[in-house]
Amino acid sequence: MLHGLEGTATVLSVRADAETGPEFWVRVQLEDRHAYETRVRQRASTADREWMQPGDIVCCRVDPGDHDRVVLYLPAPEETSRTNIAKILADGRRARATVLATTPVAADYTGRDDPVLRLDLELRAWDEPSPWRVRVVQPVPLSALELVDLGRRLDVAFFTVDRGESVAVDWAASRRDD
Known part of the structure; x- marks a missing residue:
């Protein structure tokens, strides 16, 4: 925690284990640096696990000598990914996205939770000179799964042109356009 490299981690999946604690992918x-995927086993309180579900973004520290040694921790409450997604949707600029690729990341096969998908999108905004590509990892409502087919158009909000860190898909607006 003291000497590790600071970063962020997007939770892709969580598997509970009563003996060793949860396992986070x-x-x-x-x-x-390029993003990479890894498995993290660490104990977390029930309250913390509520904010460490698939699609949530948490803080992390990474051992500079072994990038698979990662410690996860929660950001300040106002900075959690759920707040960020809501804030992006409420205050962000609007753009139109074209789905370039869709990859399942995590799913609750009992059908109770929304699947988490990695979406490669090309964004176009009226006030940006050219389109740009992003990658987002977000839960997709089951009722919106047909909207992530290749070539489909989605409504998104964003704060700045980046690789996807400030982009959120507006599922409600995208369904209205369908």
């Missing part, structure tokens, strides 16, 4: 993003 995460996508780690460190500054100026």
Whole structure:
């Protein structure tokens, strides 16, 4: 925690184990490095696990000598990914996205939770000179799964042109357009 590299981790899936604690499959993003996926086993309180579900973004520290040694921890409550997605949708600029690729990341096969998908999108905004590509990992409502077919158009919100860190899909607006 003291000497590790600071980063963010997108929770892709969580598997509960009563003996060893939860096992998190995460996508780690460190500054100026390519994102990578790894497994993290660590104990977490029930309250913390509520904010460490598939699609949530948490803080992490990574051992500089072994990038598979990762510690996850929650950001301040106002910075959690659920707040960020809501904030992006409420305050972000609007763009139109074309689905380039869809990859399942995590799913609750009991049918109770929404699947988490990695979406490669091309965004176009009226106030940006050219389109740009992003990758987002988000839960997709079961009722919106048909919207992520290749070539489909989605409504998104974003704060800045980046690789997807400030992008959120507006599922309700995308369904209205369908």
